[in-house]
Every structure is written in C-alpha cells, then in structure tokens.
Amino acid sequence: MNAVPWIVGFPLASSVLLGLVGARLGERTVGAIASLSVLAAFAAGLVGWSGVSATESGAIRAVLFEWITVADLRVAAALQLDRLSALLVLVVTGVGFLIHVYSTEYMRGEDGYARYFTYLNLFTASMLLLVLGANVLVMFVGWELVGLCSYLLIGFWFERPAAAAAGRKAFVVNRIGDAAFLLGICLLFVTLGTLDFAEISRALGDHPQQAVLATLPAIALLLFVGATGKSAQLPLHVWLPDAMEGPTPVSALIHAATMVTAGVYMIARLWPLFAAAPGVLTGVVAVVGAATALFAATVAIGQNDLKRVLAWSTISQLGYMFMALGVGAATSGLFHLTTHAFFKALLFLAAGSVMHAMHGVIDLRRLGGLRHAMPVTFAGFAIGAIALSGVPPFAGFWSKDEILHAAYASGQVPLWIVGTITAGVTAFYITRAALLTFTGTPADRKAHPHEAGPAMKIAMILLAVLSAAGGLIGAKFLGAPFEHYLELMFHAEAHAEAANHAAGGLSEGALIAISIVVAVLGIAFAWSLFNRRRNVTLGGLAALAARQWGLEDLYRAAIVRPLEALAIALAGRFDPGVIDGAANGIGAAFVGAGARVRAWQSGYVRRYAAGVLVSAILVLGYWLLR
Amino acid sequence: MSAVPLQAYVILSAVLFSIGVAGVLLRRTALILFMSIELMLNAVNLAFVTFARMHGNLSGQLIVFFVLVVAAVEVVVGLALIVGIFRSRETVDIDAVDALRG
Numbered sequence: 195m196n197a198v199p200w201i202v203g204f205p206l207a208s209s210v211l212l213g214l215v216g217a218r219l220g221e222r223t224v225g226a227i228a229s230l231s232v233l234a235a236f237a238a239g240l241v242g243w244s245g246v247s248a249t250e251s252g253a254i255r256a257v258l259f260e261w262i263t264v265a266d267l268r269v270a271a272a273l274q275l276d277r278l279s280a281l282l283v284l285v286v287t288g289v290g291f292l293i294h295v296y297s298t299e300y301m302r303g304e305d306g307y308a309r310y311f312t313y314l315n316l317f318t319a320s321m322l323l324l325v326l327g328a329n330v331l332v333m334f335v336g337w338e339l340v341g342l343c344s345y346l347l348i349g350f351w352f353e354r355p356a357a358a359a360a361g362r363k364a365f366v367v368n369r370i371g372d373a374a375f376l377l378g379i380c381l382l383f384v385t386l387g388t389l390d391f392a393e394i395s396r397a398l399g400d401h402p403q404q405a406v407l408a409t410l411p412a413i414a415l416l417l418f419v420g421a422t423g424k425s426a427q428l429p430l431h432v433w434l435p436d437a438m439e440g441p442t443p444v445s446a447l448i449h450a451a452t453m454v455t456a457g458v459y460m461i462a463r464l465w466p467l468f469a470a471a472p473g474v475l476t477g478v479v480a481v482v483g484a485a486t487a488l489f490a491a492t493v494a495i496g497q498n499d500l501k502r503v504l505a506w507s508t509i510s511q512l513g514y515m516f517m518a519l520g521v522g523a524a525t526s527g528l529f530h531l532t533t534h535a536f537f538k539a540l541l542f543l544a545a546g547s548v549m550h551a552m553h554g555v556i557d558l559r560r561l562g563g564l565r566h567a568m569p570v571t572f573a574g575f576a577i578g579a580i581a582l583s584g585v586p587p588f589a590g591f592w593s594k595d596e597i598l599h600a601a602y603a604s605g606q607v608p609l610w611i612v613g614t615i616t617a618g619v620t621a622f623y624i625t626r627a628a629l630l631t632f633t634g635t636p637a638d639r640k641a642h643p644h645e646a647g648p649a650m651k652i653a654m655i656l657l658a659v660l661s662a663a664g665g666l667i668g669a670k671f672l673g674a675p676f677e678h679y680l681e682l683m684f685h686a687e688a689h690a691e692a693a694n695h696a697a698g699g700l701s702e703g704a705l706i707a708i709s710i711v712v713a714v715l716g717i718a719f720a721w722s723l724f725n726r727r728r729n730v731t732l733g734g735l736a737a738l739a740a741r742q743w744g745l746e747d748l749y750r751a752a753i754v755r756p757l758e759a760l761a762i763a764l765a766g767r768f769d770p771g772v773i774d775g776a777a778n779g780i781g782a783a784f785v786g787a788g789a790r791v792r793a794w795q796s797g798y799v800r801r802y803a804a805g806v807l808v809s810a811i812l813v814l815g816y817w818l819l820r
Numbered sequence: 821m822s823a824v825p826l827q828a829y830v831i832l833s834a835v836l837f838s839i840g841v842a843g844v845l846l847r848r849t850a851l852i853l854f855m856s857i858e859l860m861l862n863a864v865n866l867a868f869v870t871f872a873r874m875h876g877n878l879s880g881q882l883i884v885f886f887v888l889v890v891a892a893v894e895v896v897v898g899l900a901l902i903v904g905i906f907r908s909r910e911t912v913d914i915d916a917v918d919a920l921r922g
Binding site for chain 2: 798
C-alpha cells in the first residue's frame, strides 16, 4: 500500500470535514480532528520515509491520474517521495502538528475556531502537495494554494483593517513572484519538453544541446524571482513583516517554519537545473541571499514589535539559506531550513504565549519582567534565541556555521564576511528582544501575566528540545548524517568542496571560532545595553535601519502611491465615462433605433398589404430592368 | 372563330388584378376587401389560362385548379376570421383592428 497520497489526504480530508460541519462541532472535537489529521500525515510520512530507504531508486511515486494531455504536454497529477521531499514532509507535519496542538489552546474562545483549523489544515495539505509534487506544475498548484491559505490566515481577523490590508499585500506581492515562476515553467517546458523532476534531471545529465544550456540561466532567473516572492527575499520581502497581523501560530507555521521556505525547497528540488546555470547561483542567488540576510538583520534591531523582530529575523535567516544554495551548498541550506523551522517556530510560539498572557500586547516597550510569571515561555524563548544566535551546541549553530564555512570554502570571501557580520547582528537583536521582554521590571503593573496552559507548554517544550538538540543531526563530529542523507540528491557539491581545499586560507576550526566569537560578542553587546537600562532609544543609523533604510517609503512613493492614484483616477472618470459610457451608449442606441422602427408596425392590415405590393413591384421591376 | 386576340385576355386580367389591388388598399370594409382578394385570384387564373392557350401547354390550366382549391380554403378561414372579429368588436371596419400596433 502506497502511503504517499495519504500524507496529503489526511489533512485535506480534515479540512473539508471541518469546513463543512466544523461550526457545529465543539472546540475540543475540532481541535482534536485537526491535530490528529496532521499527526496521521506525520505517521504516513514516516511509513513512506522508511519505504524510500528500502527502494532502489530512492523514490516512491504515486500517479493519481493523467492531468493534462495536450500535444507534447503531458502532465500527470503525480506525487513523489524521495529523500528530499521526505525530509520536508517530516518537518512540515512534525512542526505543523505541534503548532496545531498549540493552536487548540491559543485560539480557544475565538470566533471562527473551526474556520481557523479548516484553513490551517488546508494549508498543511497544500504545503505537502507542494513538497510532494513530482513535476513543476503540481508543485505550482501547491505553491498557489499555500499562498491562498497564507492570505486567508493573515486576514483571519478580517474585521481589522490592518489585517485585511496585510493579507492583500501578501497576496499582491506574491503575485509578482508567481508570475515570474509561471513564466519560468513555460520556458522550462519549451526548452526541455518536460516538467517532470526526474525527467528534467535526466535531460540535463545527458549532455544537453548548446541552445538548451544557453536558455537555462533565463529559466533559473525566472524561477528564482518566484522564490524571492514566496520566501520574502529582496526586493519582494515587504509582505512578510505585515503578515504578522495574523494569529501567532500562523506566523510560526506559515511565515517561519514552512511556507516561506518553499523558495529554498524549489531551488533544491530543481537543483540539476540551477547547477547547470552556475552564473545565476553565484551571481544572483548568493548575492541576493547575503544582501537580504544583512539588510533584514539590521532592520530587526530597531523593531519595537516582538513579532516583527521575529519576522525580520525570518527574512534574514531565509537569506542565509539562499546564500547557501548560491555557493553550491544545498545540503547546508536545507539543514538550516530544518533547524530554523525548529527554533523560529519555538520563538514565535513563545511570543504568542507572551501575547496571550499580556492580552495582545506585543510592544517591547510595554513588556518586561515576564521571566518570573512565565518560566516555561521564558526558557523556550531563551533556548530559541540562543539557537538563533548560533551558540553551540544549539541547533542554529551547526547549520549556520556550515553555511558560513561553505561560503568561505567556495572562495567568495565577501559573502562569508557579510554572513559573519549578520551572525553578530542576529545575536544582538534577538538578545535585545529577549531582555526587553523577560527581564527588568514589568512596564505595565496592572497586567497579571500567567503561564500558558498544557497544550501550549507541550508544544513549546518539544520544540525547545528540537532546537537544543536538533542540530546534532548534521554535526560533523557525528559524521554529518544529514549531509550523507541528502548526498545522493546533490552531486554538484563535491566540486565546491574540492575547490575549497585547494584554496587554503583559514582552517575550519578558525572559522568556527570566529563565528562563535561573533555570536558571543553580539549577545554581550546587547546585554550591556539592555540589561539594566530599559529605554534605550536607538539613534541615527539604527533608527534609519528600523525604517528599512527607507525602502518601504520608497516603494510607497514610487509604486503604491502612483498605482493608487491611477486606480482612483480610473474609477472616478474612466470607468463611468468610457467603460460604462460605451456599454450604456450601445444599449441606448438600440433602444432609440427600436423606438423609430416600431412606428412601422402600425397594426393596420391595409398598410401591410401596401407594403407587400410596393415590395413586389420593386422586386419585379428589378428583375425586369436588370 | 376567335376574333378576340389573346392580348385582350391578358389586358383584362391585368385590369381585374389592379381593380382587386385598389379594392384591398382603398376599401375599409372587411367583406369588400375579401371580395377584392377573390378578384385578384381570379385575375391570375385568367392569366394562367390565357398563357396555357398561348403556349399550348396544359400546366397553366392545371394550376388554376390548385388556385381554386386554395381560394376555397382561404374563403373558409377568412370568413371565419371576419365573423370572429365582428363578434368581438361589433364592426367589420378593418382599420378598427390594430391590436398588433408596435
């Protein structure tokens, strides 16, 4: 029995069920159905995963049906579970399950409880479809569906204008990336004649023609633009910070652990294609990733909203992943994707717990001293923060260090420098957020914060364990099992690795030492600034950074405002004047013509007879005279 | 024996037809209108017979029988209509019947 379709099937079925009858069920039932469906998907994922190792080809395929058959275009609705997709399936369902459990408590008493879980399950199913798709088109369907779910969940509290606007923004910005993705898919099909992942890699491994090779960079570039939209990289990053208007578990699941990593996954999935266009990888993907990592980290410093700090941090960490892909270290990127899913989900859940306790207050200036009231949340946030900062032996250290090492080894030292600086900045801003939230004296004495309940606690504790120890799956001294697990998928890395040993320079030990020192310096600097003094206003450069170095203002002035003005002008004059005028004018012309013609229908028989006579004479005359 | 030339029959047919047309267009009484139509039909019959004789072809005479049959049918339907109109409107003035005015 093939377990693969069930992985998508369980959450999908649950979503449909809850969507139809969820409103009539109790909260307990709804939460149980939703969580268990994801747990079932996790179990199916485990079954499939063990099956993958057993098969020779390393992949289990499940063809559901022939989807499109038009001339040369043959696309099957097919799923494929291999080592790469199995990894993502386990991360999505594993972290997703914990967040579902957390949500059952977090969302208690909210209006639309069933609606929330309907969307959340639909998201899980869509994400799994994205991950499991055996060709680019199935992946694209999942890609669009997660975008839809993201929109629905950001705007979950749609009666709040800010939430509705944030949902819209996310949707519109993603549309730009998706359009490029779609163009890339079309160009890919025209060039290679197939959309199936296995066939793509076969076609590219088989000494493709020169013309094909010449088109690959364009395809890779278009696909990468799609990835920047979904994964919030420069210049399409603007939607992610606003997406924090959604419920916090949604931020944890969609906007930290899973959906935003879809871009990274897409590039890894199409690795043969990107590896055949090395110029795009090193020249664009790596540079955009590194620039985003540093840019977003600096913006995070000055944020006063705890969730926005985490959002910018997510953008920054995604930048690391793209940088890893760019320097050819796909396994390191995926390793960071995995550990990041653990610790960033943990940080978000802890932030949600704070919000829950403080009745929606998330402004760092109004928080403080929560360490005593909420020990579990504090411990969870601290572990997540340390993991993010890259302090050994927590999860983030192993993966981030591997990326920095790969960047250095690839010979692109500027990327390594940017990455290292970012690591320091990261340690600084997350320490600031942690200190302002949990230490000092409570800013608001009237609030009576309380620790989270059992469901939220369990989710945080399990994620804390993963954040603390999860990095060991890729630890070098244990033989780097993670790397070996994915080795078969990414042959190209061997070359990068070989080049690095020839380059010489700093040894691996020195690199590790540098990254640890930078992280500790960042933490210490933040500690010295924020441990005692509460109101450290950020001056000059940091304030500018907090405003995204003016980028958001630039977008607003250069793109949003003109478009809005155009829309208003069109709606005010053009639409009623020209569009409606044309439609109404055509109608009025026919009504007027009809009013004239109807006079001919006098109703008098003799007049009709006269008409017949005249016509007969005319016809006769014509025949006689012609 | 036939001193009357064939053209005279054709001219008579045309004159009768024209009188019929004039009657249809100018008179308002339904019954007169009806009779005018009959006149037109018979003018056509006359023309048919004349031309049959002229060309030595019996088709024209044959068609006359068809026309007679159709005319009989038409009389039945037409008179029924006139009776119907008279019953509902108490008049046979054809201009009083204009319910189909647009």
